[in-house]
Amino acid sequence: MKHAEDLDVAGRTVMVRADLNVPLDAGAITDDGRIRASVPTIRDLLTRGAAVIVCAHLGRPEGDGYAARAAGGPSLRPVADRLAELLGQPVTLATDVAGESARVIAATMAAGEVAVLENVRFEPAETSKDDEVRGELAGRLAALADVYVGDGFGAMHRKHASVYDTPLLLPHAAGQLVLAEVAVLRQLTTSPARPYVVVLGGAKVSDKLAVIGNLVGSAGPHPTTPRSASSGPAAPPKADRLLIAGGMAYTFLAAQGHQTGDSILQAEQIPHVTTALADAGRAGVEVVLPVDHVVADRFASGAEPEVTRGPDIPDGKMGLDIGPATRELFAAKLADAKTVFWNGPPGVFEFPAFAAGTLAVAEAISHVTGLTVVGGGDSAAAVRHLELPADAFTHISTGGGASLEYLEGRDLPGLAALGDEA
Numbered sequence: 001m002k003h004a005e006d007l008d009v010a011g012r013t014v015m016v017r018a019d020l021n022v023p024l025d026a027g028a029i030t031d032d033g034r035i036r037a038s039v040p041t042i043r044d045l046l047t048r049g050a051a052v053i054v055c056a057h058l059g060r061p062e063g064d065g066y067a068a069r070a071a072g073g074p075s076l077r078p079v080a081d082r083l084a085e086l087l088g089q090p091v092t093l094a095t096d097v098a099g100e101s102a103r104v105i106a107a108t109m110a111a112g113e114v115a116v117l118e119n120v121r122f123e124p125a126e127t128s129k130d131d132e133v134r135g136e137l138a139g140r141l142a143a144l145a146d147v148y149v150g151d152g153f154g155a156m157h158r159k160h161a162s163v164y165d166t167p168l169l170l171p172h173a174a175g176q177l178v179l180a181e182v183a184v185l186r187q188l189t190t191s192p193a194r195p196y197v198v199v200l201g202g203a204k205v206s207d208k209l210a211v212i213g214n215l216v217g218s219a220g221p222h223p224t225t226p227r228s229a230s231s232g233p234a235a236p237p238k239a240d241r242l243l244i245a246g247g248m249a250y251t252f253l254a255a256q257g258h259q260t261g262d263s264i265l266q267a268e269q270i271p272h273v274t275t276a277l278a279d280a281g282r283a284g285v286e287v288v289l290p291v292d293h294v295v296a297d298r299f300a301s302g303a304e305p306e307v308t309r310g311p312d313i314p315d316g317k318m319g320l321d322i323g324p325a326t327r328e329l330f331a332a333k334l335a336d337a338k339t340v341f342w343n344g345p346p347g348v349f350e351f352p353a354f355a356a357g358t359l360a361v362a363e364a365i366s367h368v369t370g371l372t373v374v375g376g377g378d379s380a381a382a383v384r385h386l387e388l389p390a391d392a393f394t395h396i397s398t399g400g401g402a403s404l405e406y407l408e409g410r411d412l413p414g415l416a417a418l419g420d421e422a
């Protein structure tokens with residue numbers, strides 16, 4: 001992969017595809033981690049005399065056509081404003097993605113200036129499955145710039161017009177964020193120091209079954225496109241231990257015959273989970289499930305927390321966090337780790353009464369000496385709010401789905417378009 005730092009950009013207009021997909025609450029940014037992570041590449045290009053056009057998506061605009069989506073939002077306005085604060089210079093926001101406003105801005109920008117295009121997902125073509133439809137949008141995007149820099153790691157697993165098709169039309173390179181993310185993930189997928197312990201949480205087991213399959217040494221329940229021979233191992237290394245928490249743990253516990261009460265449960269996934277447990281047993285991968293829970297009678301911030309005495313959850317109660325015994329058990333299982341990957345919060349950390357499990361796991365990982373990687377949008381946002389020391393983890397990834405697909409050994413379209421050889 002070519003490095004953006006090696007491109008000659010003086011006097012040229014560079015399109016940076018960034019991942020600025022931050023969580024919003026009533027239009028306000030609740031975690032600006034992804035914007036901060038995008039700054040180094042943009043700043044480097046500006047310093048070297050480029051004009052920078054940033055292309056990014058935000059949320060899930062709804063509606064059939066461009067007009068409906070643009071009217072419904074979300075607009076990148078708050079993101080462009082935050083980027084301006086972080087860069088310490090004005091940022092112009094185009095009123096469209098690759099239309100008249102974008103063209104005028106692109107044609108009149110000077111070196112050292114920054115513009116942001118409106119939410120690229122206002123263009124239905126961005127996510128189209130039809131190559132020609134995406135190609136038309138990619139053509140309009142490419143016409144705005146001389147050079148393309150891919151730095152939106154969190155979108156690299158999407159075969160979208162701005163991620164996959166546009167770089168093919170321009171001289172292209174990878175930005176600093178993408179290079180850093182790939183370097184860390186490559187360490188996880190090529191002979192990680194052992195014990196290699198993986199902590200998985202989050203809401204749904206179905207999101208993470210493919211990666212679980214890889215980590216326990218099975219082929220995985222979903223067909224995966226193995227990364228090409230030249231680009232690293234098709235079968236990523238197994239974990240030594242897999243600690244399972246969060247909503248997905250209840251499907252595992254149900255598969256073992258435990259009561260899960262009203263907890264979120266994906267009953268249709270029980271057969272897959274059973275297979276994964278059997279594969280883990282055969283491969284010698286230790287799977288550690290919660291031994292107690294913090295439960296409540298409703299999914300609400302104000303719900304009364306109650307600790308169970310064991311892994312079973314009575315009817316009328318739902319598990320919202322791992323219990324104290326599980327927090328200790330997980331800490332013990334992490335204590336001797338040399339490599340850790342953590343994706344998905346072990347509890348509903350958004351509710352303070354159910355955040356202790358997420359805090360305990362974060363702390364236990366922060367004491368590990370070795371490579372520690374946090375992946376996943378919600379997990380990363382959660383740990384940034386915990387006020388742990390800046391060096392608590394080796395790396396906090398900006399990509400949730402993208403890092404999981406990398407760990408599954410899949411080719412990421414965005415990396416392939418940038419000429420990834422690893």
Ligand code: ADP
Pocket residue numbers: 201202203204207245246247264319320321343344345346347348349350375376377378379380400
């Ligand atoms: P990430 O973005 O880090 O990959 P996910 O999107 O998979 O994580 O899951 C994050 C969500 O999982 C959080 O919003 C959290 O509240 C939720 N979650 C964690 N534990 C539970 C639980 N026991 N019941 C319901 N939801 C849970």
Ligand code: MG
Pocket residue numbers: 376377378400
């Ligand atoms: Mg998430």
